[in-house]
Amino acid sequence: MRLVRLEIEGFKSFGTHVSFEIKNGIVSIVGPNGSGKSNIVDAIRWLFGERANSKLRMSETADVLYFGSNSMKRAERAWVKAVFEEDGKEISVERIYQSDGKNTYLLNGAVARLKDVEELFFGTGTGKDFYSIVGQGEISNLVNSSPIQIKSLVEEAA
Amino acid sequence: MRLVRLEIEGFKSFGTHVSFEIKNGIVSIVGPNGSGKSNIVDAIRWLFGERANSKLRMSETADVLYFGSNSMKRAERAWVKAVFEEDGKEISVERIYQSDGKNTYLLNGAVARLKDVEELFFGTGTGKDFYSIVGQGEISNLVNSSPIQIKSLVEEAA
Amino acid sequence: ARKRLISTMELLNENFSRMISVLFSEGTGMMSFTEGFDILDAPVEINVKLPGKKIQKLYTMSGGEKSLVGIAFIFSLLMINPSSFYVLDEVDAALDDFSTQRFINLLEEYSKVATFIVITHNKFIMERADTLYGITMMDGVSTIIPVELSEFSDSKVE
Amino acid sequence: ARKRLISTMELLNENFSRMISVLFSEGTGMMSFTEGFDILDAPVEINVKLPGKKIQKLYTMSGGEKSLVGIAFIFSLLMINPSSFYVLDEVDAALDDFSTQRFINLLEEYSKVATFIVITHNKFIMERADTLYGITMMDGVSTIIPVELSEFSDSKVE
Ligand SMILES: Nc1ncnc2c1ncn2[C@@H]1O[C@H](COP(=O)(O)OP(=O)(O)OP(=O)(O)O)[C@@H](O)[C@H]1O
Numbered sequence A, B: 001m002r003l004v005r006l007e008i009e010g011f012k013s014f015g016t017h018v019s020f021e022i023k024n025g026i027v028s029i030v031g032p033n034g035s036g037k038s039n040i041v042d043a044i045r046w047l048f049g050e051r052a053n054s055k056l057r058m059s060e061t062a063d064v065l066y067f068g069s070n071s072m073k074r075a076e077r078a079w080v081k082a083v084f085e086e087d088g089k090e091i092s093v094e095r096i097y098q099s100d101g102k103n104t105y106l107l108n109g110a111v112a113r114l115k116d117v118e119e120l121f122f123g124t125g126t127g128k129d130f131y132s133i134v135g136q137g138e139i140s141n142l143v144n145s146s147p148i149q150i151k152s153l154v155e156e157a158a
Numbered sequence C, D: 001a002r003k004r005l006i007s008t009m010e011l012l013n014e015n016f017s018r019m020i021s022v023l024f025s026e027g028t029g030m031m032s033f034t035e036g037f038d039i040l041d042a043p044v045e046i047n048v049k050l051p052g053k054k055i056q057k058l059y060t061m062s063g064g065e066k067s068l069v070g071i072a073f074i075f076s077l078l079m080i081n082p083s084s085f086y087v088l089d090e091v092d093a094a095l096d097d098f099s100t101q102r103f104i105n106l107l108e109e110y111s112k113v114a115t116f117i118v119i120t121h122n123k124f125i126m127e128r129a130d131t132l133y134g135i136t137m138m139d140g141v142s143t144i145i146p147v148e149l150s151e152f153s154d155s156k157v158e
């Protein structure tokens, strides 16, 4: 399974639609301080069901909605979509948050539960807590974590 | 009052004597990862009486002693000295830790208590908790601290 | 005490808003006592509005933005309660090239009235130093080595 | 389950010690179950010995050394339990030029079998990207801008 595309709209500072084509190899994202790079990492964690506001640098669930600026009003919904490819077939996962508080997950366009998303990706090395997503400032956490915490990372990999 | 010299011997990775002449302006310290730069910051905090091992990246007080290598044996004592200049006179502060656990402070060469050191430097903007020492990774702490913590920094400055 | 605290806060707020506009080019910053408290007990609030954005909650700021606010705070206090020396250990780690340049400009401006000990891996900062110390680890012992600035152009700090 | 855990650990230890010797040039690393526990309950210990130094306690490591150990761990797991994509948000922030180069070499080697999304301010890393996305904030909204690599040579990422 390989990630091939990531789309965001209305999530945090991404007030307008953006789409990233992800090719194999090294995809580098660059830009000035505060331009929105780490918000992309938050978008990926949120898509896979991250509930802890502290891991998403938020204090309430509505913080995901683009809060508007001089030229644009606040977003009505936050939407993140990731498209994977496996054996030539495409698999898409989406999450939508609306300003009325409703959360929706979609698998290949059809409404699904978070549980379905987690089951589909189980064992593929993809998920909000997987070792493969390292947020800003987190790379030295491993060395600071306890032997018990390290054990659970290893178990996941077994 | 101005810092003019810093000397270290036997403290952490400084197994042999080093001396830094500190001129006015920008003094930059550079070097590869793990070469001992942040140990200099620990030495300054320790000199001014820092007791919290967590702030000095230690787990026991004896961790201050140079622990030896292939070519040198463990240090018998850790010694840090700072020399200041005020109105043409020199003022020196030293701290010594010996492997028997004994801690000694010296002011201008004479044995003193930590209280004497703290009183001498009170109001000069020098001390282990003063805003002027920013350790590695600490610059964003201000933004993460509570309004109460910020207040106490401001009070110190008043 | 009350009068002094109020005048310190006024001065601090003035300095802080100037520093923010220098470091964020057009941003506005404000420090004030929380409303509804007696000054002596009141916590201190920090508000920052960045160019093009709405007033933002500090916890949504990016890594680089938080570092810049921390730097603004240090320099705001410097003018009110100067210290005999400043130690800044890799405060530039999260900064992009633009932000680093603004930080350097600030360092240079204030290096006429203060002593800064700056630990960094950034060549642009090293180049502006009045004094440059190289540290290296030889056989487990930290020692000082002379550093030629020309060495940095091929960035091999050994 | 017990057999699988033992063989996973053996493989992980092998990978980890190879990664440490690549990232620290001659260092040795080891991961193992804590003695005296049943494998299923046993915590996992990490031991690292750096060139010229004694076996060191992880908490005494420097900022850059901790980041390198974290990177070594990620790449060790990559071979045992590959993920559909990796996100690394400024993992190079604390690294000096040498360490950064070794990290880049590792990225390039494994980019043939994995997809890495690397957020960075470091020009040397940007130059090695197969795909480069620029992000900028225009009037409070994050948008994608095309980036020409030649822009980096004068390092003005706007
Ligand atoms: N809901 C939201 N609506 C609009 N903007 C938001 C929202 N949440 C966060 N932001 C903005 O996003 C910015 C932070 O973005 P991010 O952390 O992704 O920056 P970055 O590119 O990673 O920067 P750095 O290089 O400093 O790490 C903040 O300035 C904040 O104002």
Ligand SMILES: Nc1ncnc2c1ncn2[C@@H]1O[C@H](COP(=O)(O)OP(=O)(O)OP(=O)(O)O)[C@@H](O)[C@H]1O
Residues within 6 Å of the ligand: B011, B012, B013, B014, B031, B032, B033, B034, B035, B036, B037, B038, B039, B040, B063, B064, B065, B066, B067, B068, B136, C140, D053, D056, D060, D061, D062, D063, D064, D065, D094, D096
């Ligand atoms: N008591 C001690 N005796 C000998 N060496 C020590 C002692 N305590 C710490 N060290 C060594 O000091 C090194 C860390 O030094 P320090 O944190 O100052 O590095 P640094 O130059 O700041 O590196 P970075 O650029 O990665 O931040 C560690 O490798 C550790 O082994």
Ligand SMILES: [Mg+2]
Residues within 6 Å of the ligand: A037, A038, A136, C062, C063, C064
């Ligand atoms: Mg970021």
Ligand SMILES: [Mg+2]
Residues within 6 Å of the ligand: B037, B038, B136, D062, D063, D064
């Ligand atoms: Mg350091």
